Amino acid sequence: MLYQQVDTAVIDGDSLPWVPFTPYADNVLLKYFRLDPVRGEWIVQMKAPIDMQLPRHHHTGTVIVYTTEGKWKYKEHDWVAGPGSVVYETAASTHTPEVVSTEGTSGYVQTLVIVTGDLVFLDGNDKVVAIENWKTALQRYLAYCEKHEIPARDLTAFH
Numbered sequence: 001m002l003y004q005q006v007d008t009a010v011i012d013g014d015s016l017p018w019v020p021f022t023p024y025a026d027n028v029l030l031k032y033f034r035l036d037p038v039r040g041e042w043i044v045q046m047k048a049p050i051d052m053q054l055p056r057h058h059h060t061g062t063v064i065v066y067t068t069e070g071k072w073k074y075k076e077h078d079w080v081a082g083p084g085s086v087v088y089e090t091a092a093s094t095h096t097p098e099v100v101s102t103e104g105t106s107g108y109v110q111t112l113v114i115v116t117g118d119l120v121f122l123d124g125n126d127k128v129v130a131i132e133n134w135k136t137a138l139q140r141y142l143a144y145c146e147k148h149e150i151p152a153r154d155l156t157a158f159h
Contacts, residue, residue, distance in 0.1 A: 016153070018047065019144045024121070024130070025054055029108075032141050035134040035155045042115045042134045047108040048072070048099055055129065056096040061117025063089035070109030071100040091117070 011033050018029040027049050034043040040061065048054075048070075065087040073080045074095035081087050089095075099109050119132040138155060145152040 013045065017144060017148070017150055019141055021046075021054075022140070025052060028052055028054065030137075030140075032137055032155050035138045035141075037134055037156055040117050040134055042113075042137050044113050044115070044137070046111050046113055047106075048097075048111075049108055050099050050102045052097070052099045052109075054097050055121045055123070056094065058094040058120040058122060059089055059091060059115070059117060060120065061091050061115070063087075063093075063116070064114045065089070066112045068110045068112065069105040070102045072109045072111070073098060073100055094122070 013031060013033070016031050016033065018031055020026045021028040021030050025048075029047040031045040031047075032042065033045070034041070036042070065081065067081045067083055067085050067087075069083060071080050071082045075098055076095045080100050102108055117133065120128055121130040121132070123129050141155060142152050144150070
């Protein structure tokens with residue numbers, strides 16, 4: 001049975017590549033830890049420079065963001081998330097991310113993000129321009145590994 005094969009596990013982040021978030025932002029880098037096809041959940045570390053430009057987006061599920069370096073916010077809110085802060089986004093929320101400061105850091109805002117469901121990118125008229133989810137993330141990861149001759153891990157299983 002599957003549950004007998006599931007055990008406490010660790011994934012060494014140093015063994016995973018930083019993958020550019022193309023075609024949206026080549027300067028935003030993602031390190032995928034887990035891409036769950038059953039729950040539609042993705043666990044990813046994100047690095048974004050001060051000039052990050054990601055489009056406004058809508059979440060179909062919840063999102064939890066833990067900030068480890070730098071400061072960022074959503075244009076639609078007056079709060080700023082910095083190191084040690086946790087942002088909880090409700091399902092059906094829509095916002096536009098922006099980096100506030102990378103001062104005193106590695107030059108990036110760094111976050112650990114747990115996304116459930118789809119990330120729907122919108123244009124200025126609220127028309128859908130792209131949809132990201134665990135499956136598109138897996139395709140991006142596998143294509144990056146193939147292009148750079150990196151052995152791909154099975155990110156759909158936590159081991």
